[in-house]
Amino acid sequence: xxxFIARIRVTLRPSILDPQGKAVQHAIASxxxxxxxxxxxxxxxxxxxxxxxxxxxxxxxEEVCRKLLANPVMEDYTFEIAGVE
Amino acid sequence: xxxxxVVFPGSNCDHDAYYACKKxxxxxxxxxxxxxxxxxxxxxxxxxxxxAYGDYLRCGAIARFSPVMKEVARFAAAGGTVLGICNxxxxxxxxxxxxxxxxxxxxxRFVCKYVRLRVENTATRFTNRCSPGEVLALPVxxxxxxxxxxxxxxxxxxEEGRIVFRYCDASGVPSPEANPNGSLAGIAGIINExxxxxxxxxxxxxxxxxVLRNTDGQKLFASIIGSxxxxxxxxxxxxxxxxAVPG
Numbered sequence: 001x002x003x004f005i006a007r008i009r010v011t012l013r014p015s016i017l018d019p020q021g022k023a024v025q026h027a028i029a030s031x032x033x034x035x036x037x038x039x040x041x042x043x044x045x046x047x048x049x050x051x052x053x054x055x056x057x058x059x060x061x062e063e064v065c066r067k068l069l070a071n072p073v074m075e076d077y078t079f080e081i082a083g084v085e
Numbered sequence: 086x087x088x089x090x091v092v093f094p095g096s097n098c099d100h101d102a103y104y105a106c107k108k109x110x111x112x113x114x115x116x117x118x119x120x121x122x123x124x125x126x127x128x129x130x131x132x133x134x135x136x137a138y139g140d141y142l143r144c145g146a147i148a149r150f151s152p153v154m155k156e157v158a159r160f161a162a163a164g165g166t167v168l169g170i171c172n173x174x175x176x177x178x179x180x181x182x183x184x185x186x187x188x189x190x191x192x193x194r195f196v197c198k199y200v201r202l203r204v205e206n207t208a209t210r211f212t213n214r215c216s217p218g219e220v221l222a223l224p225v226x227x228x229x230x231x232x233x234x235x236x237x238x239x240x241x242x243x244e245e246g247r248i249v250f251r252y253c254d255a256s257g258v259p260s261p262e263a264n265p266n267g268s269l270a271g272i273a274g275i276i277n278e279x280x281x282x283x284x285x286x287x288x289x290x291x292x293x294x295x296v297l298r299n300t301d302g303q304k305l306f307a308s309i310i311g312s313x314x315x316x317x318x319x320x321x322x323x324x325x326x327x328x329a330v331p332g
Contacts, residue, residue, distance in 0.1 A: 016233070017267075019193045068150075071143055071179070073186045074233065 004049045004057040008079040010070045011042035045069060048084065057081050086313045087113040089127030091157065091173075093148050094119065098134035098170065098290060105290040106131070110306045119151040128313055129166035130157055132173025134226070134288060144187065144229050145175035154180055166210060166309060167282045171227055174274070174284030183277055183284045184242075185234035190227070191267025197226040199299075200265050202273050202287060203253040206246045209276055210312035211283045214304045220257045221250075221301040223287035230266040230286040232275075242275055250274035250285055 012018050018040050025039035047064075051057035061079050070077040088106040092099045099116065106114040115125050119137075124130065137148035148154065154176070161167045161182055169177040177183045190196060201222050204215040215221070234242070242248050250273040254263040259271040266286070274285030289302030 019189050
C-alpha cells in the first residue's frame with residue numbers, strides 16, 4: 001500500500017448565488033481593488049489515502065467527494081492525487 | 086401515540102419538540118439518541134432544530150450518517166411519519182429523503198422572527214387540521230433556509246401539491262418581502278411523494294403553549310395525532326387567540 005494525498009476543492013455551482021463571495025467582493029471593492037470581480041468562495045480539503053495504486057486512490061476520492069464532501073445539487077468538486085514523500 | 090425525538094450532538098430544539106408532544110399534546114414521547122439504532126417502537130419521528138454536528142461541512146451532512154438515520158430512513162420507506170424542523174429539514178435533504186438543498190439566507194443574516202405561512206395543501210397527515218389557504222404564524226430561526234432545487238424538481242413539487250407551506254404576508258399573499266430567506270418560490274416546507282415525510286424551516290414546536298400567546302403550531306401536531314388515531318384529539322384551548330400573535 002502507498003500513501004497518497006488528495007487535494008480536494010469544493011465550489012458552488014455557477015448557477016448558485018454565493019452571498020458570501022458577494023460580501024467579500026464588496027469588501028475588496030472598499031479596499032480600492034475595483035478590478036476584482038466574480039469572487040466565489042469554496043472549500044479546500046486535504047486527506048491522505050492508503051491505496052495499492054493511484055487509480056485506486058482516485059476512485060476512493062471520487063466516491064468520498066460524490067457521497068459526502070460535495071452536494072451535487074449545489075456544488076462541484078475537483079481533486080488532485082499526489083504521492084507522499 | 087408515541088413520538089420519537091432524535092437527538093444529535095448539537096440539536097437544541099429537541100426538548101421543545103418533546104415538550105410539545107408530551108406536555109401540550111398529551112402524547113407519549115421519547116428521545117432517540119443519534120447512536121441508537123432502535124426507534125423504540127415510535128409512531129412518528131421528529132428531527133428537531135439545532136446545529137447537528139456543528140453544521141460541519143454542510144448543515145445536516147454529517148448527521149445523515151448517524152446510526153439512527155439508517156433506521157429513520159427505513160421507517161420512512163415503510164410509510165412512517167417523519168417531521169423535520171429547521172435543521173431537521175436540512176438533515177432530511179442531505180439524507181435524500183426530500184429533494185433539494187437549503188442555501189445560506191440571501192440576506193446573509195441569521196433570521197430569528199415570526200413569519201406567516203400559507204397552508205398550500207391540507208390533504209396531508211401534517212396539515213389536515215388546517216383549512217385551505219389558512220395563514221399560520223410561526224417563528225423561524227435559521228441562517229440556511231433558502232430552499233433551492235432544479236427547475237424540473239420545482240415543477241414536480243408544484244404540480245404534485247408537495248409545497249405544503251409558502252411564506253406569505255398577513256393576508257396570505259406570498260411576496261419577496263414576506264420571504265425571510267430568499268427561498269425559491271417562497272417555499273417554507275415540502276413533503277415527499279408518498280406524503281409521509283415533511284420538512285419545514287419554521288418551528289411549530291415553538292408555538293404550542295398558550296402561555297406564549299400563539300398556538301398555531303398545535304395544528305401540525307394535532308393533524309399528525311388526528312391522522313394516527315381515529316378520534317379527534319382536542320386542541321388545547323387557545324386562550325389568547327390569534328390577534329395576540331406577536332411580530
